[in-house]
Amino acid sequence: MEITFYYRTNFPAKPYESLYRKIGKRTEEVLQLDKHKEISVTFVRSRTIHRINRDYRQIDRPTDVLSFAIQDGEEKVDMNDLGDVFINVDYAVRQAKEYGHSEKREFCFLFAHGLLHCLGYDHMKPEDEKEMFVIQNQLLEGIADRK
Template sequence: MSLRLEWNNEQQVMEISPEFIAKLEQLLQLAGQSEHVSEGEVALTFVDDAEIQRLNKEYRGLDKPTDVLSFAMQEMGEDEIEIVFDDIDFVEEDDLREGALLDGTEEEDSLEADDAGEPFEEPLGDIIISVPRAIAQSEDYGHSVERELGFLFVHGFLHLIGYDHQTEEEEKAMFGKQEEILQQAGLVR
């Protein structure tokens, strides 16, 4: 098992190179090491302002574009129902063998693998980044678009694992961690 990035490009403003995706994967690994997160999947999607505005309105009630949205899979919202698995028949680990189902029938794939044979990674959550916002902010701050996208990605990841910046103290801690990770990856101002 490992920390894995799944990404999607739904915008037409900027070409996303394979080299930049490799940099994002490096950032994910560095952030994971920094925070002792070694397993899970992060889904990253690049969008335009119209799409992020739609999502911001739908999920946060704010009818305006934003730079990044994070949707953590591990946190419980007040309207969510906790799923309790108390009626499942569990089988001792020694009784399981690859390809055997709980009802005694056979299956071709392992119980812990997806259709491609890859181990299942627990989803940490989704990060949505507006590329037009990142471009504008990089110009405002006087650094590269890659650094801004990297900053937003690390920011989103830290939100996925529980960080927030509601207070000045929280903001200082979170932004300090982001800067340290970006420096390690060579994304400096």
């Protein structure tokens, strides 16, 4: 999986690049994806993600992660470009403290969560949420464990 990184903040997020590549590789293995998938990750602050959330989703508040899948809807098309993930560094740092785990875990969780959304997973129904969270844990195991 090819991951392109964009930095719209001066937060030192570069160390997460190698971890995200490991998660991408694990995703290929767990979900049996071809290795030609592409995704972008943009690190932003609360103000920027708030604006994106408002303008594109009509939700007037910041959030921790946003995903914009290239393929949206029920019909599955074999595309290599999966979409874009925006990670709010302010929320990631705050949530790591609130949840009592490392920033590494939180940043990796947010990426895995956004990546799965770009792959068509969601958590609107309890059974879908369970499936998505089982896969997320598989993707993070040994890379960004809870403790």
